[in-house]
Amino acid sequence: MKKFINDVNNVEEEMIEGMVKAYPQYLKRVEGTNVLVRAEKKTNKVALISGGGSGHEPAHAGYVGRGMLDAAVPGPVFTSPTPDQILAGIHEVATEQGVLMVVKNYTGDVMNFEMAEEMAQSEGISVKHVVTNDDVAVKNSSFTVGRRGVAGTVFVHKIAGAKAEAGGSLDEVQTIAQKVIDNVRTMGVAINPCTVPASGKPGFTLDENEMEVGIGIHGEPGTHREGIKPANEIVDIVLDKILADIDYSGTDVAVMVNGSGGTPLMELFVLNNHVQDVLQKKGIHVYRTFVGNYMTSIEMQGFSLSLLRLDDEMKKLLDAPADTPSFKVLG
Known part of the structure; x- marks a missing residue:
């Protein structure tokens, strides 16, 4: 370790x-x-x-x-x-x-x-x-x-x-x-596990060409494992599951592309690029986007995608000033 x-x-x-x-x-x-x-x-x-x-x-x-x-x-x-x-x-x-x-x-x-x-x-x-x-x-x-x-x-x-x-x-x-x-739904994917310090070993194992679809934030298993795919195809898998759970059509949403701790920002922005394109094609308006490490799993290589369906009250509160070490909204 x-x-x-x-x-x-x-x-x-x-x-x-x-x-x-x-x-x-x-x-x-x-x-x-x-x-x-x-x-x-x-x-x-x-x-x-x-x-x-x-x-x-x-x-x-x-x-x-x-x-x-x-x-x-x-x-x-x-x-x-x-x-x-x-x-x-x-x-x-x-x-x-x-x-x-x-x-x-x-x-x-x-x-x-x-x-x-x-x-x-x-x-x-x-x-x-x-x-x-x-x-x-x-x-x-x-x-x-x-x-x-x-x-x-x-x-x-x-x-x-x-x-x-x-x-x-x-x-x-x-x-x-x-x-x-x-009104919020999330799903995650991981390509490498994390190691809890007290255990000294990874919480699970994946082959070099495998990914865990639907991973939890503690390394809990998801829906299945499959061969790793290009970023756009992974986004499609995650978005299909989220969009099947809530009808987001014609609504304003907040998007969060959240890193699991070991995923470079470069890759998170690659993922976000396709998220935005897909939502636009589906007539879902992105009101605000957050990309970064917000809810991690130590050093896990993975990400989660969250969509929040917004009304006028939630928009106003989302835009309200916040000043914390890790989340800031100027106002």
């Missing part, structure tokens, strides 16, 4: 410390926890919390800041944070207006965030949650009951975060978050 690390047992700790030292204007660490919160606490507005296993950076701490999250709760690599860590995050950012938790649909995440929600509610804190499940590849996996929550979660952070920043009530912020979930 070749990695720029010191001790596999300290990777998450050193990563968190490194993030705080890199972005002190955005982040601070809650003492005695792994929880990262805004350097300046938001007041009199709904607070947003998300989190999950480490290894998906910049998700989720990279989205802590104005217009997006108030707290991120990282667990060990590809492992859910514990309920007490999540509760510590709730305690740190909760306001009288309440807290919305954005949870990806993985069994451990859902269970632990719901436990923290119940504990917070028993203390009189108003907490609600939504569960993202944007992956169209598989209905169930070794990690989930139902569809997995993947890169489309970033759109939930952005749009719900903007609604909270604008002063929306907890019910309103939850409603818009759910609207995003209902």
Whole structure:
């Protein structure tokens, strides 16, 4: 295993410390926890919390800041944070207006965030949650009951975060978050696996000429393996699956071409080139495009494609100012 690390047992700790030292204007660490919160606490507005296993950076701490999250709760690599860590995050950012938790649909995440929600509610804190499940590849996996929550979660952070920043009530912020979930679909492909530091070996193997279609963000298998194809043909496979799940015809969409951590930007832009051409031919108007690493899988060579069907409210919130370490919208 070749990695720029010191001790596999300290990777998450050193990563968190490194993030705080890199972005002190955005982040601070809650003492005695792994929880990262805004350097300046938001007041009199709904607070947003998300989190999950480490290894998906910049998700989720990279989205802590104005217009997006108030707290991120990282667990060990590809492992859910514990309920007490999540509760510590709730305690740190909760306001009288309440807290919305954005949870990806993985069994451990859902269970632990719901436990923290119940504990917070028993203390009189108003907490609600939504569960993202944007992956169209598989209905169930070794990690989930139902569809997995993947890169489309970033759109939930952005749009719900903007609604909270604008002063929306907890019910309103939850409603818009759910609207995003209902209208976003994602699918991924990988050509090389990642290695979890603690295991020291790749999570799966692919032959030199193979790709995994419908891969999960933890390396979970997708729909099938097949021979690697030119980029345009791979995009067609992914888009066909996404477009069969929601009727995007005649609508405005946001596009996210998300790298899995080991895919060069050059290749992501090659993929995006065909995405844009196909959508234009199908009469689907691209309102805004995001290309880069937003929800990674350590150093996996792969990508995912997300489409979000937009209405006027979502457009306005997507365009609203955001200032975080890894996601910025000028306004």
